Amino acid sequence: MELANIKQSGVCSGSSMARQLQVVALLLLLKAAAAAAASSSSTVVAGMVFCDQCKDGARGLFDYPLFGARVAIQCGGGDTPLTVRECNTNWFGGFSVRLEGSPDMNRCTARVVQATGHCGAATPGAPRELTLAFRMLGLALYTVPPLLSQPLHAMDFCPAAPAPAPPAPAAATADALALAPASSSSSSPPLTPPLVSSPAPHLPPPVSSPAPHLPPPVSSPAPPLPPFWRRRQPRHLPPVWRRVPTLPQPKHDVQPLPPPPPPSQPALATTGSACTYDKWALNWCGWRVVTPNTTVAMAFGPAAAQRYGLEMTLREALEGRGDMYRTLLREATAALLNTYYNAPGNGGFLYPTTASVIDHMNAALLGSEQRILLEGARFRRANSGGGRATKLPCDLPPCN
Numbered sequence: 464m465e466l467a468n469i470k471q472s473g474v475c476s477g478s479s480m481a482r483q484l485q486v487v488a489l490l491l492l493l494k495a496a497a498a499a500a501a502s503s504s505s506t507v508v509a510g511m512v513f514c515d516q517c518k519d520g521a522r523g524l525f526d527y528p529l530f531g532a533r534v535a536i537q538c539g540g541g542d543t544p545l546t547v548r549e550c551n552t553n554w555f556g557g558f559s560v561r562l563e564g565s566p567d568m569n570r571c572t573a574r575v576v577q578a579t580g581h582c583g584a585a586t587p588g589a590p591r592e593l594t595l596a597f598r599m600l601g602l603a604l605y606t607v608p609p610l611l612s613q614p615l616h617a618m619d620f621c622p623a624a625p626a627p628a629p630p631a632p633a634a635a636t637a638d639a640l641a642l643a644p645a646s647s648s649s650s651s652p653p654l655t656p657p658l659v660s661s662p663a664p665h666l667p668p669p670v671s672s673p674a675p676h677l678p679p680p681v682s683s684p685a686p687p688l689p690p691f692w693r694r695r696q697p698r699h700l701p702p703v704w705r706r707v708p709t710l711p712q713p714k715h716d717v718q719p720l721p722p723p724p725p726p727s728q729p730a731l732a733t734t735g736s737a738c739t740y741d742k743w744a745l746n747w748c749g750w751r752v753v754t755p756n757t758t759v760a761m762a763f764g765p766a767a768a769q770r771y772g773l774e775m776t777l778r779e780a781l782e783g784r785g786d787m788y789r790t791l792l793r794e795a796t797a798a799l800l801n802t803y804y805n806a807p808g809n810g811g812f813l814y815p816t817t818a819s820v821i822d823h824m825n826a827a828l829l830g831s832e833q834r835i836l837l838e839g840a841r842f843r844r845a846n847s848g849g850g851r852a853t854k855l856p857c858d859l860p861p862c863n
């Protein structure tokens with residue numbers, strides 16, 4: 464019996480010790496994981512840079528992502544903040560900065576210190592404050608609103624600025640001036656009671672010398688007073704001019720005039736322009752917003768960059784043929800140039816905005832082969848001036 468009790472107590476003490484070892488090992492593992500997470504924490508700052516071609520201070524229709532712009536992350540206030548890190552934007556105008564550790568970036572800003580192309584001629588843009596998007600698992604992500612870089616002068620195709628508000632009418636100013644005395648009189652302070660002064664001391668009357676004798680003044684006769692009632696004079700009206708009578712003219716045999724010709728029908732005025740890809744390839748001076756060296760990835764977005772690469776330009780896109788993807792890109796590029804050339808909202812070209820061309824292009828690239836052929840045919844019909852009641856002409860100006 465005693466031997467059995469000793470064995471049972473030994474087994475219990477062994478199991479309790481194993482449990483304690485497991486708890487200690489678990490605590491050590493948690494501590495090591497916490498230290499590893501603290502040592503591998505990092506902070507990321509991300510944003511985008513756009514070229515503000517109209518200099519309106521906001522992202523609009525004619526603004527595009529700026530490639531190769533230099534962005535600086537600065538911390539600290541004052542006139543000379545401390546620059547923490549600098550980086551360049553990618554093909555899509557985006558930038559990201561990775562910092563080791565988890566510093567507090569709420570008081571830091573991001574600004575464009577150097578831009579490229581015609582958007583780099585003006586002074587650098589204003590800084591924008593960073594905003595914490597999330598913080599979890601040792602990673603902190605800060606975002607910044609879109610940064611803008613402006614050219615020296617606004618582009619010619621930008622809409623005109625709104626007219627200033629008319630000044631306030633003079634009648635309202637006169638009414639305000641007329642009401643001013645009344646308000647000031649109504650708000651005047653109450654009158655104070657008069658002060659009671661002590662009686663003046665009694666002084667003897669002064670001795671006055673006799674006045675010299677002057678002759679009486681000679682008065683002129685008073686003018687006669689006007690009568691209380693005067694007869695009203697009659698009003699003379701201006702004479703009425705009558706037409707001078709004319710003598711009857713002798714009648715002559717007058718030949719009747721021929722009837723006027725019927726009015727000619729005016730030519731129907733067409734608005735807008737539609738040009739095919741071959742005319743855009745020969746007329747470089749008619750390009751707007753984009754240039755022949757603009758890449759397809761920058762003009763159409765990520766889906767086109769994945770299909771056609773990052774190096775293909777719009778000049779090369781207009782030369783594509785033989786493949787349905789190249790044919791789609793050729794016709795979509797011509798449609799994009801026609802949309803940029805026509806004024807927005809004129810109702811001429813079949814695709815009213817550049818966003819509609821890009822959306823149809825991306826939908827075709829992400830769809831089936833039948834969708835690619837269908838969108839290519841639609842782009843070609845629009846570039847030829849079809850799709851409307853009247854066919855649009857191609858009015859590109861000649862290049863000198």
